[in-house]
Amino acid sequence: MSTPLAHIVDDDEAIRDALTWLFRTKEVASAEWDSAEEFLAAWQPDWRGCIVLDIRMREMSGLECFDVLQERGNTLPVIFLTGHGDVPMAVSALKKGAFDFLEKPFEDNALVDVVIRALANDAKRQASQATQVSVTNHLALLTPREQEVMNLVLAGKFNKVIADELNISMRTVEVHRARVFEKMGVRSAVELAQLLAPSRDKGSGSSGEH
């Protein structure tokens, strides 16, 4: 598990140093990358924190870097910095999920505020996703038959009906049911339903709404 870092991606060393210094004075841990390529090569999906991304860089631009990150399933908030951004660029970036878009020159405090909000945002997202992952792991412990029974239990059916649908005895259903509760760490069907309710999507898996 990595500590949350504000990743500064900029090919201008003077700016990187200034930002690093700025963040350090505000007690925000940061890391420096002098190109999008270098950053992308190092990037890991389990990194925490946020990304401060300059748009104009010598090789790959910040926008291209952002696209690659999104394809790879990045969840870190991305804050764009730009010297001469135009409106369509900013709109496009935000609609694609960027966290913020700042034009130079910006106030130091403004950037720090945004970064701190981004870090908080990521921490919250991370926390809410942790329980989700835990649930998925527990779910993986269930045998196929147990999952089958669990789904029917969650459909609100009686053991008798479940037994009938699966062509097994009621007693067997009871055993599976008990094992499901045990493995999932709950004590009743109600708790199970609440545990699984937020993670039960049957629709499309697309993330953006634009």
Added chain:
Amino acid sequence: MSTPLAHIVDDDEAIRDALTWLFRTKEVASAEWDSAEEFLAAWQPDWRGCIVLDIRMREMSGLECFDVLQERGNTLPVIFLTGHGDVPMAVSALKKGAFDFLEKPFEDNALVDVVIRALANDAKRQASQATQVSVTNHLALLTPREQEVMNLVLAGKFNKVIADELNISMRTVEVHRARVFEKMGVRSAVELAQLLAPSRDKGSGSSGEH
């Protein structure tokens, strides 16, 4: 129930007419408003569709109008049009929840595409919220005591325990419990938990994440 309309809010009659004509050729129903004030005076929370909002107008600006709408709980997607927008303005609008931000001059087709996406977006949001509203309405039918019992049932507690906590008899709990199921249109605690799971927020009620 109102039909979905693209509300054009602009004090320039020539532009309104052009947009109305444009939308009509694309079979998008629209309405015209020649000032933010007039639109706000007419606005109703149950309107469906989207809002095409010019930023620079004689009296109240589009941005101010947007703020008022957000305060009133507007859910319609808002598409900003502007002649000379700057990046901070666009970023601020989008972060506050605007659907899109277009600079003039824009392609007719680009605007129509955005409007159509906005209409689809609203329709989807509307549909998913309809069931939510239904649940809330059913919830409102419950007497205070019934809601109390329901919450304890959802906490996975036995009737016996609930009776104890409320200092009433088990039989009374059973009666309330049965009424809850009846009024909510479910047949078991599991169904109730699933029905209410997505709408159970205990945290802050803020809408934006920025």
Added chain:
DNA sequence: GGCTCAATTGTGGTCATCCGCAGTGTGGAA
């Protein structure tokens, strides 16, 4: 061939839920 694990089933009993029947008390609306 033993070993483990998943899946299966039965018996008998305890506890919880659900429900009909029957009744009391209170406060507000007609």
Added chain:
DNA sequence: TTCCACACTGCGGATGACCACAATTGAGCC
């Protein structure tokens, strides 16, 4: 005052859920 919604209660029975004890079968593994 009469009527009604709400909350409350007891009894007894039917049904469902849960559990300890006990056991069989088949698949995969050392």
